[in-house]
Amino acid sequence: MKLVYTGKTKDVYKINENQVLLKFKDDVTGEDGVFDPGANTVGLTMEGAGKAALRLTTFFFEILKKENIPTHYISSDIENTEMTVVPATPFGEGLEVICRYRAVGSFLRRYGKYATEGQSLDAFVEITLKDDERNDPPISRDALDMLGILSLQEYESLKQMTQDISEIVKYELGKKGIELYDIKFEFGRDQAGNIILIDEISGGNMRAYKDGKYIEPLKLTKLMLEQ
Known part of the structure; x- marks a missing residue:
């Protein structure tokens, strides 16, 4: 296998032309030692985080399948914290697609003049550019099209897929009495040019609450899979 990319929370290896291996790490995003799914830096290392992320990701990907x-x-391969996937090409240098059910995190920081903390949102979808230098700026549908990153038609497909997948995640969490506040996805194109969901679906890329209290990524996996 050939290492092709070293990421914040996982490394990417090429197996062959049709398969790629993702190696999950125990690093999670955040700032000053505090976990934050919206952060663009590694904030801390949590033992077992990689395995927990892969277990929950596998659970959700099997449902989507x-x-x-x-x-x-x-x-x-849970024991070795590895996931085998098909190759995918990102949009531009990468997009993050967020679906929001409540006003928290960066949404509240940006729109706090009008929004209140925890305010209900109707599966609001926003897209940000993966750009650490510019702190992952939000980008509009028209700008994505004009800059050649995503066509207007692809944007609508991406938005619908995001809301559909988010509803599935929200429903599954709801079975355990857990509420989904927001979730972050990544998409790409497969070798045939189709839009597909990539990366992971874990506690590390969502905010989930139970009885009004935030659930950390490791605990979320336990609540979802070990009861």
């Missing part, structure tokens, strides 16, 4: 929602997922 049954729902015929296209993803890069092929299989997982």
